[in-house]
Amino acid sequence: MPFIESVDHLTEYRRRVRAARDPQQLQVLVCGGPGCLPLGSEELAAAFAAEMEARGIAGKVLLKTTGCHGLCSHGVRVLIRPQEISYQKVTVEDVPEIVETTLLSGGVVERLVYHHPESQAPCPHKMDIPFYQTQNPLVLRKLDVIDPESLDDYLALGGYRTLRKILFQMTPEQVIEAVEKSGLRGRGGGGFPTGRKWRLCREAQAQPKFVICNGDEGDPGAFMDRAVMEGDPHAVIEGMIVGGYAIGAMRGYIYVRHEYPLAVKRLQKAIDQAREFGLLGTNILRSNFSFDIQISQGAGAFVCGEETALIASIEGKIGEPNPRPPYPVQAGLFGLPTVINNVETWANVPEIINMGPEWFAAMGTDKSKGTKIFSLVGAVNNTGLVEVPMGTSLRQIIFGMGGGIAHNREFKAVQTGGPSGGCIPPQYLDLPVDYDSLQQVGSIMGSGGMIVMDNHDCMVDVARYFISFLMEESCGKCTPCREGLKQLITILNEITTGKGEAHHVDLMEDICQTMATASLCGLGQSAANPVRSTLKYFREEYERHIRDKKCPAKVCRQLLIYTIDPNECTSCLACVRECPVGAISGPKKEPQVIDQDICVKCGLCVDACQFDAVKVE
Amino acid sequence: MDLQRLEGILSRYACQPADLIPVLQDIQDSYNYLPKDELKVVAERLHLPLAQVFSVATFFTMFSLVPKGKHVCKVCVGTTCHLKGGQRLAESLSNRLGVDIGYTTKDMNFTLETVACLGSCAQAPVMMIDDTYYARVTVDKVPKILKKYQ
The missing domain is CATH 1.10.10 (Arc Repressor Mutant, subunit A)
Structure with missing residues (x-):
């Protein structure tokens, strides 16, 4: 790779990369995103390589493993270009047929394409699939076509154009103005106006200054940042260079959680490429601007997603938050002015500068501009990543893109905003999703996790789950958060095990109020949200647990009775082997019986039985 | 030392x-x-x-003051995995390996851990042994997976 010395050199290099590419080039793009990877993307790509070699077309067809294709529930996904044929649930066994039918003969393997759920019509092309039709991908748009480890791929699609534009056509002041005008707000959940944050940091007196990318995506149920870091790492880097130029920083940090080893690898490779190319380092493209980036790895602490705790962690301290003010823009990393933005925020920046703030501001709602990525998971038919304009309704996302609730069950709630968010009930399905509307109904945007729940999910159990998660992750520094969570989990454990008492609900409301008012950081202040929102919308369910000692969704195991239906039991003994206390027994080759006195209600027999013979009441 | x-x-x-x-x-x-x-x-x-x-x-949870096993098994108990039975999966592994969550088997072969989210929510419940992901792991699939490492 050459060292790019000037703007003209970059233009010339990009021209050459593009000229060498044939738009009609046959390509096989295997999804290697967070959803498909565990289903065997690597093996599948290897199988394609071997089969194409065997059929003598290895040199003619370009094979790439890309980032996330979006529709994870139907993985492993394979996109064939230029026809844009989109195959789903592809396994190694399907490879010879795809090579024969599509690559060699130009046809479509119909059994591997999406079929419209109502008309049953095949949808061979990506844009025939309803899931993709109503999206508006900006940040995700390159993920299914570029090789994340290729700088040439990024350049060919116009990458680092923005860098050139800011360095030679814009002052830092103009860059900040553009970001302000675009209306971009922090995508990590806080929703603070990005341009204003940058301005405050630029105006701060102390030197040097820093930019940080928050890649500590800790919200369970959210994986968009992982997908972006793994699938389009140069977009994050370019965004950070723009931010560094705007505020006058020379150094940036990307903080990535250690549960994301592939993101670290891809980002490091992209940083190395950018350095080697001269897009990071001293006097970038012979300008007066110098900037470099290093990766800082998290060590497993949810609270480090909070900005002051994250900064403490980069400084080598334990991830305890610090009171604000002073805000990081005044006194952040090493006590110096620091801008910290989330992965998705940074990845939005290059396109905003490139296309202009008006273009970006034309999308979204009055106060929330642009698009937002949501990770749509849980009880829907189509799970995966969706990117839609702000203001799209929950109904459009869950029933449109999500294809409705799986197994024809009933929609019960959607949980947004991660552990500190809330559960939104069916009456708000037509709510336009933006920062402010979600807050009005007692939840938050958070980083964009959207977990859909049906009538088989228990809201008391969900609240208990989040509170137990937050109790584990609370740093313990301030009393309301540390002790409040401890008391909440004690009460919730009693309610879910049949020991709930009538006064528990009022007591929990009281504790929630104290935590929200008196906690030190965002984690503590919002930690009561899961209890508050479920109490508000699903109080009846709490009362069933407390008054009748019943779990209507049949989730809280201590409130259930497990029996084996003798008519359906095949005597396979899978449950007997699984039972940890030996509660299941019976004569050989005859239906088995659960001894209720021994049963600890762990529910493992239900999972072990492949014939649905274990009944739960 | x-x-x-x-x-x-x-x-x-x-x-x-x-x-x-x-x-x-x-x-x-x-x-x-x-x-x-x-x-x-x-x-x-x-x-x-x-x-x-x-x-x-x-x-920080990634650090351990006692030696970990040859294989580290991380069961995801993120929100989606929780709803789809991640906790029961962890309990099943704990029973089969004869070790509590957070501990290592006596033969030092396995350390069993739970993790807040592996980011593969669409394939819940998910677990990871060393660097290999396992998708949609129901309790009945556990014995076959464990065999590979024993």
Whole structure:
């Protein structure tokens, strides 16, 4: 790779990369995103390589493993270009047929394409699939076509154009103005106006200054940042260079959680490429601007997603938050002015500068501009990543893109905003999703996790789950958060095990109020949200647990009775082997019986039985 | 104490206080845990009180003060995995391996852990053994998966 010395050199290099590419080039793009990877993307790509070699077309067809294709529930996904044929649930066994039918003969393997759920019509092309039709991908748009480890791929699609534009056509002041005008707000959940944050940091007196990318995506149920870091790492880097130029920083940090080893690898490779190319380092493209980036790895602490705790962690301290003010823009990393933005925020920046703030501001709602990525998971038919304009309704996302609730069950709630968010009930399905509307109904945007729940999910159990998660992750520094969570989990454990008492609900409301008012950081202040929102919308369910000692969704195991239906039991003994206390027994080759006195209600027999013979009441 | 191995790690850093977490990560990767004697040397070389080194070593979940097993099995108990039975999966593994969550089997073959989210929510419940992901792991699939590592 050459060292790019000037703007003209970059233009010339990009021209050459593009000229060498044939738009009609046959390509096989295997999804290697967070959803498909565990289903065997690597093996599948290897199988394609071997089969194409065997059929003598290895040199003619370009094979790439890309980032996330979006529709994870139907993985492993394979996109064939230029026809844009989109195959789903592809396994190694399907490879010879795809090579024969599509690559060699130009046809479509119909059994591997999406079929419209109502008309049953095949949808061979990506844009025939309803899931993709109503999206508006900006940040995700390159993920299914570029090789994340290729700088040439990024350049060919116009990458680092923005860098050139800011360095030679814009002052830092103009860059900040553009970001302000675009209306971009922090995508990590806080929703603070990005341009204003940058301005405050630029105006701060102390030197040097820093930019940080928050890649500590800790919200369970959210994986968009992982997908972006793994699938389009140069977009994050370019965004950070723009931010560094705007505020006058020379150094940036990307903080990535250690549960994301592939993101670290891809980002490091992209940083190395950018350095080697001269897009990071001293006097970038012979300008007066110098900037470099290093990766800082998290060590497993949810609270480090909070900005002051994250900064403490980069400084080598334990991830305890610090009171604000002073805000990081005044006194952040090493006590110096620091801008910290989330992965998705940074990845939005290059396109905003490139296309202009008006273009970006034309999308979204009055106060929330642009698009937002949501990770749509849980009880829907189509799970995966969706990117839609702000203001799209929950109904459009869950029933449109999500294809409705799986197994024809009933929609019960959607949980947004991660552990500190809330559960939104069916009456708000037509709510336009933006920062402010979600807050009005007692939840938050958070980083964009959207977990859909049906009538088989228990809201008391969900609240208990989040509170137990937050109790584990609370740093313990301030009393309301540390002790409040401890008391909440004690009460919730009693309610879910049949020991709930009538006064528990009022007591929990009281504790929630104290935590929200008196906690030190965002984690503590919002930690009561899961209890508050479920109490508000699903109080009846709490009362069933407390008054009748019943779990209507049949989730809280201590409130259930497990029996084996003798008519359906095949005597396979899978449950007997699984039972940890030996509660299941019976004569050989005859239906088995659960001894209720021994049963600890762990529910493992239900999972072990492949014939649905274990009944739960 | 294998001082040469530790020096190899320390030589990659300027030994500023801010290098503490990366240094501990390297030691964890290399030794599979954080040995006490090594931590004392780290404190000295990074000019930090030993108490601060220990506070960091015990705060973050990736660090362990006792050796981990040959294979680390991480069961995801993120929100989606929780709803789809991640907790029961962890309990099943715990029963089969005969070890509590967070501990290592006597033969040092397996460490069983739970993790807040592996980011593969669409394939819940998910687990990871070493660097390999396992998708949609129901309890009945456990014995076959474990066999590969025993």
